Amino acid sequence: MPITLYNTLKRAKEPFVPGDPDRVTMYVCGPTVYSHPHIGNARPAVVFDVLARLLREHYPLVYARNITDIDDKINAAAREQGTGIDVVAARYRAAYHEDMRALGVLPPDVEPLATEHVPEMLAMIGRLLAGGHAYEAEGHVLFRVRSFPGYGQLSRRDRRELVAGARVEVAPYKEDPADFVLWKPSPPELPGWESPWGRGRPGWHIECSAMAERHLGETIDIHGGGNDLIFPHHENEIAQSCCAHQGAPFARYWLHNGFVNVDHAKMSKSLGNIVLVRQLLEKAPGEAVRLALLSAHYRQPLDWNDEVLAEALRKLDRLYGALRDVAADEAAMPDPGFIAALEDDINTPRALAALFDLARGVQKAGDNPEGRELAGRLRRSAGLLGLLQQDPEAWFQRAAGAELEAPQVEALLAERTAARARRDFAAADRIRDQLAAAGVLIEDGAGGTRWRRAATAMEGEP
RNA sequence: GGCUAGGUGGCAGAGUGGUCAUGCAGCGGCCUGCAAAGCCGCGUACAGCGGUUCGAUUCCGCUCCUAGCCUCCA
Numbered sequence: 001m002p003i004t005l006y007n008t009l010k011r012a013k014e015p016f017v018p019g020d021p022d023r024v025t026m027y028v029c030g031p032t033v034y035s036h037p038h039i040g041n042a043r044p045a046v047v048f049d050v051l052a053r054l055l056r057e058h059y060p061l062v063y064a065r066n067i068t069d070i071d072d073k074i075n076a077a078a079r080e081q082g083t084g085i086d087v088v089a090a091r092y093r094a095a096y097h098e099d100m101r102a103l104g105v106l107p108p109d110v111e112p113l114a115t116e117h118v119p120e121m122l123a124m125i126g127r128l129l130a131g132g133h134a135y136e137a138e139g140h141v142l143f144r145v146r147s148f149p150g151y152g153q154l155s156r157r158d159r160r161e162l163v164a165g166a167r168v169e170v171a172p173y174k175e176d177p178a179d180f181v182l183w184k185p186s187p188p189e190l191p192g193w194e195s196p197w198g199r200g201r202p203g204w205h206i207e208c209s210a211m212a213e214r215h216l217g218e219t220i221d222i223h224g225g226g227n228d229l230i231f232p233h234h235e236n237e238i239a240q241s242c243c244a245h246q247g248a249p250f251a252r253y254w255l256h257n258g259f260v261n262v263d264h265a266k267m268s269k270s271l272g273n274i275v276l277v278r279q280l281l282e283k284a285p286g287e288a289v290r291l292a293l294l295s296a297h298y299r300q301p302l303d304w305n306d307e308v309l310a311e312a313l314r315k316l317d318r319l320y321g322a323l324r325d326v327a328a329d330e331a332a333m334p335d336p337g338f339i340a341a342l343e344d345d346i347n348t349p350r351a352l353a354a355l356f357d358l359a360r361g362v363q364k365a366g367d368n369p370e371g372r373e374l375a376g377r378l379r380r381s382a383g384l385l386g387l388l389q390q391d392p393e394a395w396f397q398r399a400a401g402a403e404l405e406a407p408q409v410e411a412l413l414a415e416r417t418a419a420r421a422r423r424d425f426a427a428a429d430r431i432r433d434q435l436a437a438a439g440v441l442i443e444d445g446a447g448g449t450r451w452r453r454a455a456t457a458m459e460g461e462p
Numbered sequence: 463g464g465c466u467a468g469g470u471g472g473c474a475g476a477g478u479g480g481u482c483a484u485g486c487a488g489c490g491g492c493c494u495g496c497a498a499a500g501c502c503g504c505g506u507a508c509a510g511c512g513g514u515u516c517g518a519u520u521c522c523g524c525u526c527c528u529a530g531c532c533u534c535c536a
Contacts, residue, residue: 011466029536040536071534156465157532180534204534226536230466233534258467259530266530295485296475300468301529311474311486318485321499341476349476353484363500425495432497443498452499 003054003343005222006299008230008254009154013345018221019252024059025216026052027251029208029225029233030111032068033092034077037099039275039293039304040226040260040267046290046386047257047298047346048224049105053384054342057334064110064215066208067093070201075190085191089115099277102286103293104386112211114202118193120210121202124244125182125195133243137173139185139198145178148239154254155231180236182206205236209250213241223251227258258301260293275304285398287387288312294348294385313455315352316395319382322359323375324392326367332376334384342384355382396452403438413442413449420444 003016018024028048031041045065052063069089078085097107114121125141128134133147145151152158181203186192192199212220218241225234234254241250259266262273280289292312296302335358341350358378365371382388397406404412412431419427432442439454 031536032534038536042536044536068534073534155531158464227466228531228535231531236534257536259536261529264529266535268535300475303474307486308474315485317499325500347476349474349484353476356484360501420495423495429496441498443500444494444496445499450499 003058004345005253005255006345008256011156014253016221016253018059019219021059024055024061024222025220026055026061026063026222026224027208027212027216027220028063028065028108028223029229030065030067031092031096032071032073033089033096034071034073035092036276036278037092037096038267039262039277039280039289041096042099042103042105042277042289043260043293043298043302044224044226044257045100045105046103046293048255050294050342050348050385051222051224051255051346052106052108053386054346057339057384062110062216063108064112064212065108066112066114066211067096068114068204068207069093070114070191070207071204086115095278099281102281103277103290104286104389106386110215112215114207114211117207117211117214118202120214121206122183122193122195124206124210124213124240125202127244128182128240131243133239134182135175136197137175139200140171140173140181141183141197142174142179143182143236143239143243144175145180145239146176148243150242151178151239152235154238155235157231157235180205180232182240205233206240208233209237209240209244212237212250213244218245218248218250220251222253222255224255224257227256230254230256257298258296261301261303263305264303280309282401284309284313285316285395285400287390287395288316290385291315291352291387294387295352297349298346310456315356316387317452317455319355319359319378319388320392320395322362323379323388324396326362326365326371326375328379329369329372329376330379332373332380334381335377338381338384348385351381351385396450398453402440402453404435404440409435409440409451413451416442417449 004013005016006013026048028044031037048065052061055061069085074085074088078088081088125134128143129136129141132144134141134143183195183197183200183202185198185200190201192201212223223234238250242248261267262275265271265273267274277289288309289312292308293302295308295312335354337357338351338354341347341354344350355378358374358381361374362371362378365374379388399405412435416428416431419425419431435442435451439456440451441454442449442451
């Protein structure tokens with residue numbers, strides 16, 4: 001079964017056919033490192049991590065996700081914090097890595113930094129100038145949009161309308177209001193690099209074109225990022241790359257994830273409703289945050305609130321519950337229905353439904369060869385989503401923020417078991433209530449009593 | 463104004479031209495000292511109005527509503 005992907009360029013799902021099946025290439029726009037990552041930064045990281053895992057089942061993959069470490073927001077943060085941009089960028093790059101790892105996001109094969117690719121950008125700008133696709137004006141180098149007939153193809157925008165609807169003031173030195181900056185001058189107090197056009201810094205779009213070319217080649221298979229990047233960022237990347245490559249296409253499949261909203265509103269600084277990943281990790285395990293992000297299809301908007309997270313915890317209880325009861329056969333293969341769902345434009349809700357079907361199968365079969373095979377299939381399938389890879393007991397006995405440590409729980413349980421043995425159920429129930437009050441639930445079974453943490457997200461400000 | 467997505471049962475969220483999504487919550491049963499977990503069963507869901515069709519939640523048109531982009535915001 002071929003992988004089918006929704007290509008923004010065509011506004012349709014199409015079968016994925018790699019340019020070179022021996023080297024599939026994917027580039028995803030990563031974060032600008034000027035603050036801690038929020039849940040909206042996490043969504044593309046998780047979604048494209050799943051796609052990378054899926055692609056690797058079929059092809060050798062080179063996956064690049066960049067770090068934007070040249071940006072005016074970084075400059076502003078550095079000024080506020082009274083430090084250098086390198087310090088700010090390094091700090092938040094580390095924070096990004098830490099948070100993404102907590103969400104089970106595997107590192108990409110290449111993680112290029114803009115600061116390390118200025119020569120590539122200068123070279124590309126030089127080629128655009130030589131080809132008549134760019135021009136100098138008052139220390140700036142601008143891309144000549146008129147020179148690229150395909151402009152507007154991705155975002156389905158008409159250049160004339162762009163001009164008419166422009167809400168920004170048009171810089172007087174632009175030949176055409178739609179032209180955008182490739183290189184701009186830097187005053188002495190701002191970071192800058194020497195260039196043929198004087199000391200300056202690159203525009204936002206050129207880094208992705210230059211770094212994708214450097215690490216992946218002229219035409220890449222898949223380019224991903226958030227919905228909001230379609231225009232102008234990706235539109236401009238296409239223009240730059242195609243013109244620098246004598247018309248060779250830039251990316252063959254364009255994928256865009258939907259936004260994460262908070263209580264039905266877009267996250268924004270002015271609304272003060274930005275949800276940081278690190279705040280969520282204080283309330284719940286990263287695996288629950290990851291599952292919550294995958295519970296809606298990646299192209300749909302996802303409304304974030306405490307309930308989605310709490311529900312993700314309960315879902316993981318359900319799935320790990322099956323694995324706790326039946327040992328997984330590690331030799332098992334992923335479930336065909338699950339794979340079919342993922343291959344259908346990364347339909348994670350359907351893939352998760354397949355996981356729950358497997359869980360029920362495991363419970364019905366019990367701890368026998370059939371059950372162990374199903375449990376193995378469940379675990380192996382979930383691995384493609386980056387889920388269910390820890391020991392089930394570790395999941396249920398997680399200690400984050402717990403009132404009672406595991407040994408204390410065990411001690412109380414021993415007491416209760418003794419009480420039950422002498423049929424002192426009042427005492428036994430008292431201990432059970434005490435544990436429940438501390439967020440510990442117990443289950444009496446044939447093999448003794450076992451316990452787990454209640455699936456509630458820790459209370460706290462969002 | 464232009465361009466995109468959407469409106470599905472109490473909630474979340476897939477999907478389909480004609481028996482099942484799935485999860486959580488709820489109800490009934492089995493199991494249990496009682497619970498929990500698990501299993502079995504249950505619910506007049508597809509914004510509104512027209513149209514196409516033997517048959518539409520699914521296709522077409524219109525209406526209403528929501529969100530995003532057009533501002534270097536994932």
